[in-house]
Ligand SMILES: [Zn+2]
Ligand SMILES: [Zn+2]
């Protein structure tokens with residue numbers, strides 16, 4: 001839902017969580033824009049979203065890429081009749097990463113150059129090894145912000161994806177010990 005509605009729904013003035021901000025239409029359309037710019041693929045490993053098929057008989061999930069007319073399906077509404085499935089080693093989904101944060105800035109209120117597409121694996125890997133800098137509201141100073149030790153500042157934990165969408169239970173998706181927004 002749009003931010004305006006979410007604020008009303010949430011009783012105006014009450015603090016929204018970072019994951020609530022990421023559920024807004026505003027973030028969804030920014031996210032789409034960045035993923036489209038990055039060719040619907042991870043900028044690190046070049047992998048695209050998989051389609052995951054659960055087989056109730058074998059109780060296994062198979063991960064597939066849909067290849068359409070020779071290229072991995074690029075999203076959009078429908079695939080053509082010529083599409084084929086190719087099996088993938090694991091589940092992949094694309095996520096949009098902020099290369100820096102600005103204090104009190106809405107997640108979509110960033111220049112496109114501050115955002116980049118990663119798959120879930122490269123994204124987790126990135127946060128394990130890098131700290132995303134947080135800048136003051138006027139963007140002039142880098143602030144001392146301690147990332148959440150549980151999720152390393154990613155906001156969610158991949159192993160718990162089936163529990164509350166994997167939102168980190170220590171920082172509740174806020175990424176830092178003190179929320180940035
Ligand atoms: Zn990747
Ligand atoms: Zn990130």
Ligand SMILES: [Zn+2]
Nearest residue numbers: 148151168171
């Ligand atoms: Zn956390």
